[in-house]
Amino acid sequence: MKRPLFNYTIEQLELEYKSQKNNPILLLALEEELGFRNSARAERLLNEVLLTISNNKEWHQESDRIESERTKQDQPKVDIDDLILDLSDKEGYNVISAWSALEVLSPQTFIKPQQLAQNGDVKLVASLQSGALPWEGLGEKSKLNYQLFYHIILGTIKVSESVDLLVKVYGDTNEEKPAKRGEAPIASIIVNNKGLLVEAPAVSISSFAWALPKALNGNLSKLGEWSQAEKKLQEGLEVILRGKGTEDEVLPLTLNQITDAYNWIIDTLALPANLVKPNLFAIRYYHYYKSGGSPEGLLLNSFYLRDLELTKKLIKENKITPILKKYLGLETPIKEYNLFENRKALEEAISPQNFPPCRWPCEGLHPLVLLQQAAVNLTFKNLKRNGILPVNGPPGTGKTTLLRDIIAGIITQRAEAMCAFDDPQKAFATTGQKINVGQGWLHLYKVDQSLKGYEILIASSNNKAVENVSTELPAINAISSLFPELRYYKILSDVLHGKETWGLIAAVLGNGKNKNLFIQRFWWDKEVGMQTYLAEASGNPQWIEEKNPETGEVVKPRKPKAIINDNAPPNAETAILIWRKIRQDFKNLLADSRSRLAALEQVRLQVLALPLLRKNEDENSKNSAVLLTRYTKEKVELTSIEEEHNQSNIEKQYIEKRIELHKQIKPGFFKRLFGSTSFEIWKLKQAELLNELEAKLLVIKDIYKRENQKSNDVKLLFSKYQSAQIAHRKSLSELQAANDVVVKSAAKIGNHFINEDFVGKEFKDIQLIAPWCNFEMQQIRDKVFISAMKVHKAFNDAAAQKLRHNLGVMMMVLSGKKMADKEKEQLIPDLWSSLFLVVPSISTTFASIERMLGNMPPESLGWVLIDEAGQAVPQAAVGAIVRAKRAVVVGDPFQIEPVVSLPDILTDKICKHFKIDHNRFNAPISSVQTVADATSAYVATFDSSNGFRKVGVPLLVHRRCTEPMFTISNLVAYDRKMVQAKKIGSSPIRDLIGSSKWFNVNSDSADKWSEQEGELVINMLLKIKERNLEPNLYIITPFLIVAENLRTLIYESRIMHGWVEDPDLWPNERIGTVHTVQGREAEAVIFVLGAPAAGQKGARNWAGSKPNILNVAVTRAKEVIYVIGNRSHWESAGLFSQLSSHLPK
Template structure:
């Protein structure tokens, strides 16, 4: 075990501990609910399964029966928070604390007869952890270890309390059928279980558990005794999964995506706002995926969207990892995701088209037994896997929006609605409204999964499902596979031909500055060579003169010596002078010989210098001539490039990068490159052909696919034995993803939906609204995925974390996690993903600039002034206005309606409520549809008051700013409120730009703000709101707000 893996595993354990204290709330009491009534059982009252209870008079279908989920020992979660604040200190930053609801000590399944299903119990981790916080206390090293053991012991003691009596024949019958039950329960039994659990957990005093809730659910009789996991919802949905992932991480059994997510060192970063050449390279035609979503060919992705799609597909698709996309409001996150989906569908189709036969798609089979049924799953070739796409989020609405929007008829352009039909009849039945294709399925909670299987696979006698289609196909002759391959191949070749044309232009565009640099360099080198040659000529002339002088000197010296040698003394003279004359002559001769030698050396030196200068001149002349040839070629190449680019610019128009593209940032972001209408049309045609190829494959392999998909339906509904090998379950999922490319689920349901899957079993994970998700929520989903794309915005709403910050810090220290980087109260899935992204930009932060992943920049939702306010307070001008001009609306302009209240009820100011009523009255008179109006506020006190007003205007939605995240409306009314006696509340709302950013950016056409302008405009960010919105004071006598 490495130190790195151990430290990362401790992060998982820390997150798990945080989740122990963060259970979901119990279901709301509602005895009148027709399908799933929830009763609060008072002391001494009848239980719902007992004769005489009102539930027993309700009629249900003959094949159905009641089953009960009993929540025993109900306690208020506020008590857990108060305990933690008492031990660790309060959170000073929370001025609008969410009501935390209630939980219970245990939940148990009870049959129609009132018998508990033994073993189908769940005990509260929050209650146990609260008891451990009291004793032995948080300083004990084993403070939060041992929940499963403790719960097991309480469960065993509880089963003894409610065990069936010795002569209980009904219990014996069920035991023979493999079902273990206790005796029929009375309220005394449940009260005894509540006391037992409270005593064992040590929470009788600190939590004061007392209440008893019973949720009544209709189930089919054949599933009456199944443990469907209903009681799991007592605790955090991800506690067990975090434990599972922690063990895998400690053993090193995790892949690149989770490795990246848990990485602290920053990668080498590229600021896309400062590096347009990098952007140009990443949107090159070679980088654009072959397939495209069927939206209008004249509606290409914005530059930043195309950058994100191309980079994700080029860097993640061939391998594995994590990529972050920053999605400010209205910048087209779903649009980007659609093109990623299309890219994957086309890539899988391309691999299919290259198979020698449809049978070659498989490499064998695996089998398992489910009850009386044998399931057979075909195993896919490795290269046809890895395309499984899952959309997930902490926000149930976000994932539902994506997977209900994608198949909807409006999701594709009318041009392709008939052409692109992909099991559209089944898709429409599943969606409940007109759909174009079965390309996405909403799974997640058990009811969604059952509904999908029922509607898509089984159908009804009048509307048969896909199972019947496959049975028909396997017995009939279908359209030849070869024909579908040929059509797809022709469409692919068309896309590639158009790509090649644009790639040539892009290559030329990249080559142009290269040639310009060559021309500049060669011209400078030629000039330098000419200058050097001029200098060499001067030096050569000097050297030539010196050589001539040296030759003359040699001639003179030799002549002097020759003359001297004519006068050599005779023998007589030498004898007469006793040798003196001879000696003197020889001495002079040697001197003259030396003079000759010196002159010869000087000549050699001069000649050598002359030769060196001659060679240098020849070399420089050669280099000059080479540069001249290079200059000529570069000029010719540049002229050719310019000519070719002029043709391409004429052909591509606004899809070609002009000079302004490099110098004008707003122009650059608004101008999409290369993906003109012709190429987009061909790429969309290819996506349509890819879907047809998938359909042709399903028909050609109907027998294999029917069996595999039947097994997949068992997997989806949870009817798979525990011992089935993961490889078999994975193959079943891969078959479903072949039929339906995208499925969705929340983080809460992820490990239940994909219960049998482990490390990197899924191809793609798209995390939507990642800025709203606490970091621990995504760990299990990322662990199961090879490639992860986190899409969100840390400058919109942040994760809601109910655990006090001081308690988070204590837990962090307890588990030996050194870095505050991992605190749920200080980060999000998006922030962790952004941190690891190589491509992005910096935005202003509270203390230092904040790095965000590849930003989507073109905003197409809001009119001014909403766009400008959002762009100023949150994004430092990052967004570029790109909204298509709409017809003007006959409504008063956006304003700040200044209201100064005389008093307040909490944060609710009655005078603001009166102003709201007048606004809604005017909007109704102006024929604004109620569903086009959002009324929002930062504070829940205000929301309660707004809802009272909104009831008089049916259809108008009123809620907190948090409930508006991910939504938009034609008109938004922001009611600020704010208790004048609690000025810190306004400071809380203005602590960061997130809350106001979300509020403002929900409004497409108009924003009306109601509040005390003087007090709110002193707050950070709200001063920009006041600057950009005109002030309006409603006259007391005026019935409207438009008389200005």
Template sequence: MAPLAQATTLAILDYWHKVEFFIPYGLEQYLDELEEWQSRPLLRSTLERPDGDWLGIDVPEDKAVTGYNLFLGIFDKSQISRVCESVLPHPQTASNDESAFENEERTELEGLTCFAKLPLDRAGNPVIDAISISTAPWALGQTLASGLQSLSYAAFDEAREDLIQRLRDFMSSRGPFAGRTMQASEVLKLQTLLCDWAGFSPDDAQPVAVLAAKVKSLNGKVSEKAVPDDAEKEDEEEDVLEELDILNSFYIRDIERAIEGISSGNIPPTLAQYLIALPATNRIDLYSEGGCTAILNALRPRFLNRGHWLADADQSMSLMQQFALNQIREKTENGGLFAVNGPPGTGKTTLLRDLFADNIVQRARILAGLAKADDAFVKDSCRVRFKGNSSTVTLRPLIDTLTGFEMVVASSNNAAVENISVDLVKRKALGEAWRQFGYLQPVAHNIAVKDGKGGATSPQGEQMPWGLISCALGNSRNRRLFNERFSMFSLETKSSEHPKRFWDWLKEPNPLSFSQAREFFHQADQAVEYALTERERLAQLLDIIGHGSEADYLAPSIARIQAAKTQIDVISAAQIGNQQEVSTLQQTLQQLILEQQLIDRSSPGFWARLFRTQEAKAYFQRRKSNALNQLSTHQGLTDLQTKATKLADKMSEATGHLEVEEQNLSELTQQWCDWNAEYDRLRARLCVPRLPAKALDLVSDEQLQIEGLWHDEELARLRSALFAAALQLQQAWVHETAQSGGALRTNLVGVNKLLSNQVPEDPDHTLRIWQNLFMVVPVVSSTFASFANQFRGLGPSSLGWVFIDEAGQAVPQAAVGALWRARRCVVVGDPLQIEPVFTLPTPLIDALGQLHPVTADNAYAPHCVSVQRLADQANRFGAYASFMDENIWIGSPLRVHRRCHEPMFSLANRIAYDNKMVYGLRNRAPLADPLIDLASGWVDIRGAVERKQSVPEQIEFMTKVIVSLFQRDRALPELYVISPFKAIRQAMREQIMQVEWQYPAPKRDELKHWVKRSIGTVHTFQGKEEKTVFMILGADPENAGGAQWASSKPNLINVALTRAQHCVYLVGDVELWGTLPYFKEACRGETNLPRWKRGDFAVIAQKVKSDKSVSKTPALE
């Protein structure tokens, strides 16, 4: 890497490293996931009492304590803002300023955080090796003491070593209490130690610590509540004498690894591309003529992916989906980064599915080339030792050619990860013709079983897994659950399809042997190659026949014949002229001979010649002149003869050339006829695409955008069948090599230990073990928060493929670890959806950026750019998109939208996408039985705000709608209530939870879950969709600052609109919001929404009147 590039990348990573120092740990989110009895605050007064039972937690009779988490140094996240205000030079903005609302709504600086998490065993003895430290208190103390400029990787490394020594000293000082229950005085001592180390002390109003119990049911099950979903950090199980785990930041460790690697000159291409933007001069604008030509060239049949998802054959890729897919396969063949920009509903998941399918097919080709299944492994085995474990595992690594196909889906959004990795295995993800196909289906079924209080329950219908093509890993709970279901327990359910753990499935005979599956795969592969060869040939014929006539094709040959004839005519004329000259010279020569005879007859006598008389002299002169003229004439005749010979040769050559060209014309004529016959034969059997008259027509031709090029049902079926054959081959290989004595069998024991958080002593073994899991489960997922822990021990470019989904909502530093480990990375997302949520005040982020020129312009700032924006800038293929007052470069764009009905599509298209999206929804008919019998519209409700932006009248209206729907349907409604503002979210949730329901009422737990799932800010619903969406706007004319902020960018309303599949209702003051940017599009032109009043929603109750078995609901007025 060049020194300048190295310095640039290090400056960016150092900036993100500093930002991560300040990220507070979300203690409150952790505690919210626990039962109320499961945690208790530890006040100083409690800990100072000599008789205080600080470990006392009242545990229900059916539970038993397995250990504790002690959270030390409790303080409120808002202290970060207060410290920043005291040290930063810029004053806080006024309350009505848009940036103030930006900070309030986009930042997450509410609730409790802490200095450290210390696990305790069941007896209360500290497990000091597993302590986790938050960097935020240290960063605050360092900033207060020496300013932001004192923050550095080196300074923190030194502080880390200092803390390690302090903890050593603490453990040494325990004396008689070593190995025994921790004393209350020791909790206070640790608190003081941490405060002294950090140079920062919490507010005295907060408890010193919080104690949380880890429990299990007396039936032996560990409580799921013991490990909350948000607590995705777990120990890297390093010895405290060597290392400290970071509690608050998921990304610091990977940023540090990248810094160390780059400092030594080692940077993977994916990370390098991500950090250093491609020069604008290297870009190809896909909306330009040159870009459209590039699209047409890339969509030749020979470039089509061989493996195709098991979808209905009539479902084709859109034009830009197929272009992106083809380019990803070509441009990342040897590694690299490719960004796809996909607005909602444009088929990002469909695109990824085909990439998964094709990778599995490419790997199957290697398997199919093996003489026997065992040849997939190297001959020599090795012994794998795990840290802290005396037992070893025998490992026979895979051959190198079978590696590099590992596929990991990553995102900062849990829902996005599950949308791909969890939904991928469900039968609803398959086309109707493929619903009975299976790959390790009983094992996938076993993993998907819900094991609750009522016993084990299998998924039903389309929710039933078809195969173990993917799994959701990431946090320790997910890894443990997968490990248990895959290896340890076969669950029993009432389903006719029996779930089985892997080892039980292995006992059953496989339908195909490896050799049989290999033969089937070869046949399917050959069928696809033949089909693609035919279509490529048709494409070639179209290039010729489709762009000209026979006359056009033969014209050059005819022109050459005419030129040959003209040449012959010229030569012939030259020969005639030459012959005429010969005749003339011959006549001249004859005259000179006669003249010589006459001269000789008049020859003077002897004496006259002797004495050279005048007569003699005249005679000799005449004779000499005649002789010279004869010689000249003879020479002329010789020259003409030479010329005649050359002309004869030229004539022979020209005649031969004419004969060749005439033969060539005959052959070309026959070739044209043959091509026409071949074209007619192929056209009669194959689907001929409608090609654009000129390349630039691709931009405006909506039908071409929807249908794409070179898709037909026969080819789709063949490619899906090839994917199915690849999975059959993979299953046969797994079944054979995992039998007793097989290499995969012992290798999977290593996988089991790895998923149980055991760490190999040799880091090289870690990757070798992971590669075996990917041979069984091709795709695994992880959130960014869990990526470092899940793939600890893996080095740069170790994973074949990383797919980053919803990248527009991820802060840029979140992807560093994934990109560092990825050989190839595909980034998909939409920067015009919700921007990343950040957890720090923007003045602090800005001030940290100002510490280096590379980061001073916010080009890498977490509150200004996302993973998607940086990845877009690395992509050569893209387009310029209008965003507010600038044109931004987006990666390869997807354009065909197939999710939302009108008016959501047209509104979003106009507001956010410059009308570049194409409406591709097949079934555009309205819902036969809508939730509410009212079209999408604007519910004009006005009122004065209470509690920031919340308008009570709007909250009351929405509450009545929800209650009425529940009373009508006896179920909580399937809808989303979205707002730009946290205050409205909170008011709505409180109001619903306080409703005095008529009988029957929803269960409290069910209602709580529904409220959490269905009511939230716009940020909450990124990546989700529902048939009906209400957007509560709030604000009033006297307090319009929030409305101005919410309308300052298209993102908020764009997300709300594109969550709704069938109906969207804006609830708010039309006069206020209808004049604001972006929102005003809902009040004019073709996208003008009808106005509704509260009373119009009485249709909810009216629908009930036709059903006498259900009591009438109160009307909304």
């Protein structure tokens, strides 16, 4: 790089600055040159130069332009148009680029420094502003079994003020913008307990700090260049930080180095001085010693940036995955099937041939209803290799229930694949790769390809949703108490989840805290850990030495709980014997289930055939009757001809007799000779008789001909009639046989039977049907799943020796250990597959996917199940989708939309800049759910007040809310298509306060908060408390300021003290904006509207303009809702008119 001011002294540089302060070209050159100089004068001058640049927007833009020109000269520009992509891939690249640009402006924030620390512990925060650094001198001691590291924070940027500036520049149309509060670290550094930088990259840079000046200057095109800029910034900081002593000795970081690094990054990023704080502090981090390596850096940026960059790379290299093509809209369905209108497509979707051979045996053994079963069936029918199935789930329609059946089906598929191995050890191939651990080695084995593709990742943007699914799946009440044999590593699962469970079917991973907890409990726990269990199953007996607490002497050895409680086999030989028995049992059950489903499919085909069979029988009957009539008629005619023939023969014989008699009176010879008159008379008579005979013969000949023709016709008709009779008897027999089968099957299957009337029934009338499988069939399917879980345990037990090695290395990977070489890194998917063999489903937030699965290649996971997808920005799911072959996306675009803190005008401009449709790809209008919905061949349509909406496979049977909540939700969001299946339940709160109602409060307010509304809430709570009733309720509001004031009011009132277990926590958990309570439910809801003033019409209209807020608010209440607010103002606020019309005053 050229340095035009290289030969200038510091005095000359100062003179140049004073004389040419208005020259942006010189200022940029000074900034560049001073960056290479370390004197105090150079540092002061550099600060002045940067301050001058940052205070003048025009110079700043010119500086960007000049720097851009220089960048063009230093390295070739990568332009999307220069890439070798087809048109559709370019469009996909543009979508990813736009999402990346949005995400560089999405920082991670904190309000208090301890929020960056493990468990929010304030003792882990160390100030670096003055005094000795924590690692100087003797340094600090670590905790037992942990290594101490420090995350050094290089200043912070004020996020709220920064977003306000963006709003000032771009404007914002949103009435209630979610505040992005607190500060964001500008950069962070990791050092060990000696103050030495860890291996590169030891530095993390904030993309927000880099992007903010560019966005403020309107330079949106730069936002797509973050990945290149990040690398240069990291390298620049490390040059400053990696100081060397004599003979290249590595020295600990000093405060001067840290300060220099801070000044360099502030100056380099050209951040406005009023937005930054020289907030230098460190966060102590205790890293479990068995995890190896060093911890990951603090996450400063969007969780999704790296995966978006990975996806851009895949598109450029023409390696985009099939599922990602669908998600980005590069492939669309050839044909659509509207399940509300196309009854034939719906009937086929629920056909027995599409049923999985198993199901989840839930408590009560309730079957899935029509559309739930359709969604499960379509999942396995349409996603055999890859693809996306979006499921639209309104509140309380059984989304989790649906996911459980899908999980059961996937597990059973893998169990079948496991059964191909006579010896499970053969499923793990030796690779020759190994890792040294202390005095031994852990070998890495390749998992057979046939066992891959069944990994289940459960993901959501909502922490609560992730925890809910992963804690509900293994819960003891998630399965029927009728099956106590359904147990799967139960003791380990109990410890892992901290409650009683039935088995280790799921685990919550994702963030570092969850991963570390999982590792310690799942692997290292000597009582219940999998390492202990697998060692025993491998033939290495495990013992725990019980010691006398007073003397420390060993009293007696005993077996760990995992060995006893979970029945670990004592050796590999026993494990194989158990495996072969369980494998055969499973194969028998699976064959039985499939055979029964095949029989049901035959019944279905008979039902479908009935109309045709009836038509055939009717046609054959009519044909037979017609032929009989024709035959009868022709037969009569033939008889008539035969009679005519007989009569003619008689007449002929009579003529012949007359001729014979006439011959007898023939005159004698002489009379003939002499021509007597008598002879002449005789001859005339003879000729007359002969003519008569000839005429009769002609008549007979004609009659014979007609008789012959008619006889042939009769024979042919008779033959046709006989054939028609046979055909009729056959069709009648087929109809009777099919009808007998249908009648008998209908009697056996009961109300699960799908008959011919299905096609013609009203849509709502069929929604509660649980199609085809009666209780007996469902029991078979239950047993198949139970057996599949036994197969998994027996397989793992029999493969214990090799599985233990893979899992041992997998725990290192989870701890952050990096593989030493490419060969080992390529085996990471096999390590994950090994973990999924033991724990079938693993959950995480989208935010943690890249950090947890960053080294997993595309399509290395079988399935991703996305929950609450309507809440997630569309780019959030990219990391999960690109790593999976199949995705089931469950959510509801009519509930809470994604939260976006950036001004909508800015985000729309970014989308416009990258030439993508902001309505399709930009939150909050779009979400993971809406983008997935657009990929579906199976759809449903809702016509709401906000227009026509097309979604994926719908769920409609509602089981959460009674009236009026159900009807309000159904009217404002679901086009009256939901079906009520919830019966009114008991409600002590309703008994006390009364049925759902609107409490009208006329008040005024400058900031949407009404003290009078708050007082009414307190009075209601007091009334409930006085009766000593459980406060099983949520207090929610559309507005953040109202929620904050409600929390403060209730906290300061101390009303919860002496009432609930944790009175200080209750306001945070039970009071909030509507956005905070999706996925939750309670007996009652108090809906505090706020915005009571006449002048706050805009806020009210914002809340009522879409169904989302009102829909979520009312559907949190199972039994009763109380609305508090100014009725006369709110009832005209869009959809709140529906709320008013259904609630008494």
